Amino acid sequence: MTYEQLSPADTPMTPQQYGVGARFTLAVYDSDYPEIILGALRSADATGLTVETGDISTFIGGTEQRILEYLCAVIAHASKSGAHLSASILLSRGCPGELLCELPAGVSALGAEPISLGQTGVRARAHWSLYPLLDGDSAGEHMSPIYAAVDQARADGIYSGSDHYATRLDGDLALVLRTVANAWIGVGKTVQHVVTHLTLSINSPSPITD
């Protein structure tokens, strides 16, 4: 499929056509990990989503709100086992397809409404990176949206510090996911291809490092 086939100029693209989606790996540090992971995946409502689980990671396609609801539900369910876990999450928009991006550069950026999530009671700590993938003929530079996103994390009360290559977040799992997703959606209003990566740590026995 080409962009022209997908989206005549007068028809807004769907999130799927625009490549809105996630890829995540849920790691459970416990010998009972198969039951915990499969139980968490089974517990979450995948209505309206495309979910494809492989041996390396799981793909989720759908709307921003539904993708984040699903991620939050899966991770919260696994966390309630009490096991230490980590999750690496990638959110992407503006470059559908697999190896080849099926949208040409310079398509109008497709924003979305901010998402909302109900609190989970699960404390998550995270390292977060945001990548606005500008091309040479795009306006702007890539650090300003990153600084703005970090300011928003401070305003949301979950900023915990800055480390090399990543911002540290600390708060309810739902707040962490909301801040990350809404920054990704927000930058996506002006930049076509935006990716964000998050590494979550939950129930860690390690001393917290600040």
Added chain:
Amino acid sequence: MTYEQLSPADTPMTPQQYGVGARFTLAVYDSDYPEIILGALRSADATGLTVETGDISTFIGGTEQRILEYLCAVIAHASKSGAHLSASILLSRGCPGELLCELPAGVSALGAEPISLGQTGVRARAHWSLYPLLDGDSAGEHMSPIYAAVDQARADGIYSGSDHYATRLDGDLALVLRTVANAWIGVGKTVQHVVTHLTLSINSPSPITD
């Protein structure tokens, strides 16, 4: 420190000044994870590196060759426990500092020699993404270096397929890390700020999905 203090025009920057480094989270799906992770970290030679382990991830600063040797040694050691594990790895160059990038945009890109690693006998499968972070006044567009890197993975014999947002790699752990690192170094010859993310899966009992 400012860029001017760090690097007069006639003094090449060190990898540390240029922000060459890694951040990784090693996840072990086994109730004996503390011993396996701490044993792996202890087993690897950290000579010449800055290694800072926190509760979310571990930072490694140093030269490209030494960073990759260390990562390969830690992960190979943990793999030999037989436990299923995953690792999320971020390699970054061209943007030192923490929240604020301490180099202005438009610094001459600092390349490096390709790295080499001895084979480990550990099979790794991975999802890989490469992000050349161009600014609006940079030449070029960001997808071409990604396509070129994937072509190199094919030539290296470890390309296993393309999924949404990531290229699938499959081969000896050392070959996977070498291909990823050398693509990151290669793009770094012309682009200042280059980040790559890799999610590795080792000893998975899940059926391999192609």
